[in-house]
Amino acid sequence: MKKKALFLDRDGTLIQHIPYLHRIEDIRLLLPVVTFARAYQERGYLPIMITNQSGVARGMFDEETVQHVNAHVCKLLAAEGVFMQACYYCPHHPTKATIQAYAVNCSCRKPLAGMLLQAAADFEIDLNQSIMLGDSQCDLDAGRAAGCQVIHVAALQTDQLILQAASESTFSQQKE
Numbered sequence: 001m002k003k004k005a006l007f008l009d010r011d012g013t014l015i016q017h018i019p020y021l022h023r024i025e026d027i028r029l030l031l032p033v034v035t036f037a038r039a040y041q042e043r044g045y046l047p048i049m050i051t052n053q054s055g056v057a058r059g060m061f062d063e064e065t066v067q068h069v070n071a072h073v074c075k076l077l078a079a080e081g082v083f084m085q086a087c088y089y090c091p092h093h094p095t096k097a098t099i100q101a102y103a104v105n106c107s108c109r110k111p112l113a114g115m116l117l118q119a120a121a122d123f124e125i126d127l128n129q130s131i132m133l134g135d136s137q138c139d140l141d142a143g144r145a146a147g148c149q150v151i152h153v154a155a156l157q158t159d160q161l162i163l164q165a166a167s168e169s170t171f172s173q174q175k176e
C-alpha cells in the first residue's frame with residue numbers, strides 16, 4: 001500500500017521566517033505546526049520537508065549550509081517527537097542567481113511540483129492522499145500541482161478545530 005505524506009515548507013512554516021536564514025542559532029520552531037505535524041504523523045503521514053533555498057543560487061550560502069540548517073531543524077523536531085523522513089531543497093533561481101551553475105529553469109523550485117514528485121517516487125507516496133502545509137502561495141500551488149490537499153499555516157493559528165482535531169487524535173491514540 002502506498003504511503004501518505006505531510007509535506008512541510010521550512011521557512012515561515014516549520015520555523016520562524018528569517019530571510020535567507022543560514023545560522024542554526026536563528027532557528028525557532030513554530031509550535032502549532034509541530035503539534036499539527038505530530039498529530040498527522042500519528043495518523044500515519046510521513047513528515048517531509050520541501051523548501052526553496054535560492055540563497056544558494058544568490059551566493060549567500062552554500063548547499064552544505066542548507067543541509068546543516070535542515071539537519072538542525074530535524075534535530076529540534078525529533079526532540080518534539082516529529083521525525084522528518086527527508087528534506088528536499090531547491091538551490092536554484094531562474095533569474096536572480098549569481099552562481100551560474102544554479103541559474104536554471106529547474107523543475108524543483110516551488111510553485112512547481114518537482115520536489116514533491118521526487119519524494120513520492122523515493123517513498124512510494126500517494127500524492128492524492130497527502131497534504132502540503134505552507135505559508136506562501138508557491139507552497140499551496142506546488143501542493144495543488146502535485147495533487148495534494150493544501151493547508152495554509154495561518155489556519156493552524158486561527159482555526160481551533162484543527163488543533164482540537166490534533167489533540168483528539170493524540171488522545172485516542174493513547175487510549176488504544
Ligand SMILES: [Zn+2]
Nearest residue numbers: 090092106108
Ligand atoms: Zn530547483
